[in-house]
Amino acid sequence: MSLFWRIFLTNAAILIAAIVALALGPVTVSTPIARKEAVILGAGLVVMLVVNAVILRLTLRPLQRLARTMTTTDLLKPTQRPTVAGSGEIADLIVAHNSMLDRLEAERAASSGRALSAQEAERQRVAQELHDEVGQSLTAVLLELKRVADIVPEPVRGVVHEVQETTRSTLDEVRRIARRLRPGVLEELGLVSALKALTAEFTTGDLTVDGRFDHQLPSLDRESELVLYRVAQEGLTNIARHARARHATVELYRARSGIDLTVIDDGKGLGRSTEGAGIRGMRERALLVGAHLVLKAGAHGGTELRLRIPAVRRKPSVPRAADHAR
Incomplete structure (x- = not known):
């Protein structure tokens, strides 16, 4: 039974019971209303409100749990799906929510996979260029510096050696970055x-x-x-x-x-x-x-x-x- 019909029929049954009690029972209402009559009507109203509140509370409780789950859902941290509870539209809503999470997680995983694959490809390209272009250029600079160090006067030779060490350190750093970008040892x-x-x-x-x-x-x-x-x-x-x-x-x-x-x-x-x-x-x-x-x-x-x-x-x-x- 849908949520609408459950609430509608429950209220209708309470009102019908109240009308039958007034029509067939000994309870009457005078004008002006007497204190005893007011107490009876007030008690009947309280009973109606309490019954409605209990029914609505039990009916809507799965929706409250679903709302708490929706506010804390993180697609990067998969959690257990909400239990399908209730009936009618509420159960359908929870099932639809769980299906939506499954679909979103699958789509997120697929899009992340494409993005990470593109990232790995870009890393390999950059690592290859660092190794082939920058690495080879720095190696050529080192060879030229070695040739220069052999022919320059002694006072300048120390400066050239310092430049050599700086270039060698830079080359080592470039190779280290390339290894991090593309873990060749893994392959x-x-x-x-x-x-x-x-x-x-x-x-x-x-x-x-x-x-x-x-x-x-x-x-x-x-x-x-x-x-x-x-x-x-x-x-x-x-x-x-x-x-x-x-x-x-x-x-x-x-x-x-x-x-x-x-x-x-x-x-x-x-x-x-x-x-x-x-x-x-x-x-x-x-x-x-x-x-x-x-x-x-x-x-x-x-x-x-x-x-x-x-x-x-x-x-x-x-x-x-x-x-x-x-």
């Missing part, structure tokens, strides 16, 4: 080797990063491997930039339903800071492969990032260069 040697290289890259004088990796991992497709690598990379980048940490740990190990990646630091923690573009980007990547990402305060201070990704059978692919080397 050539696999996920564990890529994460080892990543932890070594972030280990500096102010920050020590330890890696603990399970070598007996379930099969993963290339997209899942890239998500794991990028989430670890973004997590370490946030630690290096914002956490003021001295020590961080990256762990990758087998779980019952797939693979768990954790990035833990001993820094200042999350505090009351809101999620920035980096964290939201990690959530978008997690949605692409059906993974679950949790960011919370660490057990002993700092921050703990955990990504649980389901195991997927690896698709047949071209053998890696390292496989031929073996």
